[in-house]
Amino acid sequence: MPATFRCCLPSPTAAEEAPGALDPPASLDLSSSPGAHGAASAPGRTAADGHGALAPPLPAGLYVIPTPIGNLGDITLRAADTLRRVSLLLAEDTRHTRKLLNHLGVRHLQLLSCHDHNxxxxxxxxxxRLQAGEAVGLVSDAGMPGISDPGHEVVAAAIAAGxxxxxxxxxxxFVTALVGSGLPTDNFTFVGFLPPKSGARRKALERLASTPGTLVLYAPxxxxxxxxxxxxxxLxxxxxxxxxxxxSKLHEEYFRSTLEGALREFTEVREPRGEICLLIEGAGDGDSFTAGGGGSAxxxxxxxxxxxxxLLSGGMPVSSAVKEVVANLGANKKQAYAAALRLxxxxGKGGQ
Structure with missing residues (x-):
């Protein structure tokens, strides 16, 4: 069942895409990972604080630790420090997490698999172990545990147990993708993965059709x-x-268009690859669409x-961009072409 939550932020009280080249994500060969998970450390394990001194032990509790979504360089200092100091680490895939730990130089930490099936x-x-006073960490393969990943059950159980x-x-x-999409960020609904079968998926979309704010989905x-x-x-x-x-990976891409344009791009022009987040304009964010397809008259x-x-900022040729707005928004072709040439x-002169 897809996870859904809404986020609405207050409007401010007062009145992209030319990113620098991304560094390739750091990578380590899994074949170098030790076969054993290592012995469990005593509760309150300490770690060097970067100056040779030992940091104080972590208080007992469950530590939910987000991990990089593609580039190992995105690990935070606090996350790295916490990983060094927990006595047990719950991981969606222990082999995948061992790669991150090796990158951080964490060699002797007990790992325990914790995924959707167990x-x-x-x-x-x-x-x-938590009630015995241990500091236990929780990670998923990438990103924030519990967001379209395992972790919710452990967090809920820990809270219920005090x-x-x-x-x-x-x-x-999805937060990174939302900001980079250029769509409104003050009001959005995170849907996660839609049902895999078309019938159930369309019913879910019908329920979302009138939802204001940007729709945020994951898609295989x-x-x-x-x-x-x-x-x-x-929609x-x-x-x-x-x-x-x-x-955040080497081949990061933001393809901005309309739903019809994206459909043509990823069914007729090229095959989609990699991890995908799909962001869609919400109801009321523009008058450029009508439910059931096509643009307004x-x-x-x-x-x-x-x-x-x-479309033009994303590198689409003028003629193609004009075809998009004529077919999908019901725009006048002559006026759209004049506007496209001007834009x-x-x-081309560096305008935004």
Missing amino acids: EKMRLGGVLQ VRVEVLPGPCA PHGLGSVLRDCAEV GGGRRCCVAREV AADPGAVERVLRE SASL
């Missing part, structure tokens, strides 16, 4: 075409969207210009 089975033993739970801030793929690369097709048909093909791929000039600017010239 999380509930682990609760008894984990709670016993155990101290500390959640560290850190990497989360092999199923992106089907997801985009259902989104275009149920309207003219809705702006962004397909964020491989966020009289397109809003402001919406047309906004979409043209985003293209402005962008």
